[in-house]
Amino acid sequence: MVTVNYVSPDGTSRQLTAEPNVSVMEAAVRNGLTGIVAECGGSLACATCHVYVDESWLLRTGRAEDCDDDLEDQMLEGTSEERRETSRLSCQLVLTEELDGLTVHLPESQI
Amino acid sequence: MSDDILIVGASQAGVQLAASLRDLGHTAPITLVGAERHLPYQRPPLSKGFLTGAASAESLALRTRDYYHEQQIDLVLGERVTGIDVDGGRATTDAGREIRASRVALATGSRPRRLVVPGSELTGVLYLRDLDDAAAVCAALHTATSVVIIGGGYIGLEAASVAAASGVRTTLVEAAGRLIERVAAPVLSSFFLHLHQGRGVDVRLSRFVTHMDGHDGAVTTVHLDNGEAVAADLVLIGIGVTPRTELAEAMGLQVQGGIVVDRQGRTSDSRVVAAGDCTLLPHPLQPDVMVRLESVQNAVEQAKVAAAALLGRDDVYDTVPWFWSDQGEVKLQIAGISAGYDAVVVRGDPGTRKFSVLYYRQGRLIAADSVNAPADYLAVRRSLTARATMEPGDVADPAVPLKSLLPT
Ligand SMILES: Cc1cc2nc3c(=O)[nH]c(=O)nc-3n(C[C@H](O)[C@H](O)[C@H](O)COP(=O)(O)OP(=O)(O)OC[C@H]3O[C@@H](n4cnc5c(N)ncnc54)[C@H](O)[C@@H]3O)c2cc1C
Numbered sequence: 397m398v399t400v401n402y403v404s405p406d407g408t409s410r411q412l413t414a415e416p417n418v419s420v421m422e423a424a425v426r427n428g429l430t431g432i433v434a435e436c437g438g439s440l441a442c443a444t445c446h447v448y449v450d451e452s453w454l455l456r457t458g459r460a461e462d463c464d465d466d467l468e469d470q471m472l473e474g475t476s477e478e479r480r481e482t483s484r485l486s487c488q489l490v491l492t493e494e495l496d497g498l499t500v501h502l503p504e505s506q507i
Numbered sequence: 508m509s510d511d512i513l514i515v516g517a518s519q520a521g522v523q524l525a526a527s528l529r530d531l532g533h534t535a536p537i538t539l540v541g542a543e544r545h546l547p548y549q550r551p552p553l554s555k556g557f558l559t560g561a562a563s564a565e566s567l568a569l570r571t572r573d574y575y576h577e578q579q580i581d582l583v584l585g586e587r588v589t590g591i592d593v594d595g596g597r598a599t600t601d602a603g604r605e606i607r608a609s610r611v612a613l614a615t616g617s618r619p620r621r622l623v624v625p626g627s628e629l630t631g632v633l634y635l636r637d638l639d640d641a642a643a644v645c646a647a648l649h650t651a652t653s654v655v656i657i658g659g660g661y662i663g664l665e666a667a668s669v670a671a672a673s674g675v676r677t678t679l680v681e682a683a684g685r686l687i688e689r690v691a692a693p694v695l696s697s698f699f700l701h702l703h704q705g706r707g708v709d710v711r712l713s714r715f716v717t718h719m720d721g722h723d724g725a726v727t728t729v730h731l732d733n734g735e736a737v738a739a740d741l742v743l744i745g746i747g748v749t750p751r752t753e754l755a756e757a758m759g760l761q762v763q764g765g766i767v768v769d770r771q772g773r774t775s776d777s778r779v780v781a782a783g784d785c786t787l788l789p790h791p792l793q794p795d796v797m798v799r800l801e802s803v804q805n806a807v808e809q810a811k812v813a814a815a816a817l818l819g820r821d822d823v824y825d826t827v828p829w830f831w832s833d834q835g836e837v838k839l840q841i842a843g844i845s846a847g848y849d850a851v852v853v854r855g856d857p858g859t860r861k862f863s864v865l866y867y868r869q870g871r872l873i874a875a876d877s878v879n880a881p882a883d884y885l886a887v888r889r890s891l892t893a894r895a896t897m898e899p900g901d902v903a904d905p906a907v908p909l910k911s912l913l914p915t
């Protein structure tokens with residue numbers, strides 16, 4: 397099992413565990429965490445699963461602009477929340493053992 | 508009167524209803540009954556990743572089994588609610604179970620419209636609505652040598668993408684003169700026509716199926732109205748859906764090709780709400796027009812207000828409808844509802860496979876279809892959310908980001 401910490405804008409955090417190969421979005425939504433909306437269920441169509449990866453994890457998750465497919469990058473440009481270097485769409489962040497303990501920060505709003 | 512709430516239908520709308528009731532602080536019993544035996548799941552991947560094999564059945568789950576348990580949502584799967592007596596405060600299922608229900612949410616969804624022609628009952632003639640259907644289509648695709656898809660709507664086109672990519676001979680038959688005619692401008696229809704033809708799909712427009720022939724009970728040939736016979740060992744029918752309204756009718760609720768609800772999701776009985784594909788609802792942005800919507804976003808947003816209504820609140824569904832479709836590497840995203848448009852602006856060149864069609868009515872932006880152009884889609888969705896518009900003269904130049912035209 398892999399553990400993920402979700403930190404809300406007000407600083408409260410919630411820890412969830414999931415199997416490897418589940419995405420950061422899926423782990424949140426399936427357990428009823430509401431800060432990630434994920435209207436499209438992970439189809440890379442809605443941009444309502446935006447998170448900021450904690451700086452210390454960025455090397456391991458990679459940055460959106462480095463992905464082969466630039467859809468994620470373009471979608472992140474379109475949201476109303478600030479686009480940061482650490483911005484990712486959490487449906488594209490698939491959990492592996494290496495990401496055990498990952499911390500992500502939730503934006504104020506989704507899209 | 509007890510506080511027990513019964514939700515009929517455990518899919519996008521039903522699950523959201525249950526979750527929203529708990530999020531809003533409702534603590535009394537909730538029973539969520541679903542006729543399918545699977546843990547509630549998402550349907551969109553059934554014609555996309557699940558068909559290609561990229562997504563497993565387990566990966567489609569909307570929530571974990573534990574979630575229902577933790578939230579004390581009594582999930583009853585594999586049973587169908589057959590009767591509801593709101594006055595008496597109870598309902599029954601086909602398994603003989605009695606459920607207490609002083610308030611009810613109907614989230615019964617829709618079923619595929621059947622094609623009734625001679626031979627349409629043959630083995631190998633399939634539909635695509637639920638997980639069992641999709642598993643059957645998946646298995647049939649593995650052995651099929653020639654597939655005929657009937658219906659050039661989104662599901663038909665998505666299935667054609669998968670079939671053609673797997674190397675099977677694929678024919679798509681559409682009765683209308685162009686693809687996705689009901690919801691899209693001609694420029695988008697011709698884009699998809701060329702896309703699918705380029706992938707080897709044999710598209711037959713303005714043609715309908717007169718009958719099918721088989722051998723030993725299994726389909727072998729589809730006959731078209733021009734006398735042509737197309738060989739087929741798999742026929743997939745995607746000609747639209749019909750809302751499931753039988754329960755609502757039996758309860759005496761107002762039904763007009765969909766369970767009639769108001770902007771709060773209430774039916775004609777104040778103790779009963781409805782949400783999702785089964786409803787006929789006021790257009791979220793133009794409430795004097797009644798519409799039927801078939802999308803995840805609609806099911807979820809309607810469910811949220813309907814849950815609030817059950818608890819006596821007055822939340823209104825006024826968020827922007829949106830939809831998406833994946834056809835191979837082409838992603839279509841739609842913001843707003845284009846029905847009733849009187850002008851369009853094409854932004855970008857369809858030949859590049861990255862462009863948007865913006866729809867206007869009386870000079871105001873009402874919707875956009877974006878192909879591989881997610882930034883355009885998001886900007887239009889945000890513009891509609893802000894009840895703003897974008898001048899037709901400003902949107903045509905793809906070098907100007909639509910985002911820069913949003914009100915500040
Ligand atoms: C193949 C496919 C692809 C799709 N792709 C997209 C897409 O890309 N984007 C998008 O936005 N939308 C898509 N949709 C549409 C979307 O899935 C639906 O709009 C959505 O599922 C509607 O949710 P719902 O809860 O209203 O109804 P449904 O999902 O139809 O669920 C209703 C449930 O209620 C159950 N039920 C009915 N009557 C009873 C009863 N009496 N007792 C117990 N249970 C009952 C049914 O068995 C069913 O499980 C797609 C649909 C399909 C089939």
Ligand code: FES
Binds near residue numbers: 434435445487
């Ligand atoms: S869940 Fe929709 S883009 Fe990630």
